[in-house]
Amino acid sequence: MARPEAPVDRTVKARADLADFLRARRKSVGLTYREMSDWLEGSISKSTFERAASGTTVPAWDTVAWYVNLTITKEEAFTSSLGTAHDQAHGLWIKARRATRAPYYLHKAPDPRLISLPADFSRALRDQHVWAGCPTSGEMSGMSGPGMLPKTTAHRIIQGRILPVTPTQTVAFLKACYVTAPEDLEPWLAAAVRVTVGDRRPWIEEHDRILKKVTENRDNAAWRRLPMRHRGPDRHRPPRGDDAVHLGSEWDQYEYMSNIGAA
Structure with missing residues (x-):
């Protein structure tokens, strides 16, 4: 027993x-x-x-x-x-x-809409890191693409010593802190545009790219809520990108697991 x-x-x-x-x-x-x-x-x-x-x-x-x-x-x-x-x-x-x-307590996730200064942005990034459960700089680097967020860079951002120097680095840091949806990334990029000193063009371009994705997601969601008869000639088009669902895979997994030990 x-x-x-x-x-x-x-x-x-x-x-x-x-x-x-x-x-x-x-x-x-x-x-x-x-x-x-x-x-x-x-x-x-x-x-x-x-x-x-x-x-x-x-x-x-x-x-x-x-x-x-x-x-x-x-x-x-x-x-x-x-x-x-x-x-x-x-x-x-x-x-x-x-x-x-966590080295300190947070009641809720930081709100990037309240950021108006570079120091605010640095603190908000550190708070987001705490809200995400304090992943290590090594974990964060591993979650990003090669060279996108070096371990030493992530560590210095966490310590409040530097800000991300590129939009790609900013997005990589945020995604490693589980801010992944375009709708959640957009206000962070808008904040970065507000506080950036110098050439803002790369930041504006990245914000516009994220904003376009937000709009596409909203339009797709509205389309899926429409009754079939109102969807027009493309009514049966499959979902795109992250909307794609592989139906049946979970049922196949269940069927296999339910037979563990059989035979």
Whole structure:
């Protein structure tokens, strides 16, 4: 008979909330930690999954993401809603990282619309870094493209010693702090335009590019809300870019997971 799982460590509430979420998912599908590890051919160990749901530590995001993938439910597979579970898990993970890493408390994310000076911009970037759970400069560099955000540059921005020197660097820093949607990036780029001293053309061009993407996303969302009969001759055009959804993949994953141990 398997040994009962130890109670969740509730020393840090945010860590406990993440652990409760993960344990509830595993319980709902009836998998063991050994089965979860075997599904990944041991690339994530049984003990790593156990620690992830213990509340004693904040696991790596890859571990959390795989935990969610492996505990996909029939409903999530049928409705292609696994992304919702990922979003919930990521939110809990960020809160847990913030609770254990942040050097100071923030009640809410910074508002770039309030930025009017270079010093405001520097502080807002540092606050966004804290709100994102204080990823290390190495993690941030790894999340960006080659050369887009060097580790030393990210560290100096976090320390408040410098500001990003290019729009590309600014966007890379923000995306590494989980500001990824064009709608969220746009006010940051608008703030950068306001505070930039010298040649603003590159910043204006990047802001215009982001703003165009925001407009496209809004137009596409409005189009999808229209009844089919009002969509015109292109009514069946597939979603573009980030809107593309690979239907069936989550159901296939569920079907496979539901047969673990069979045969």
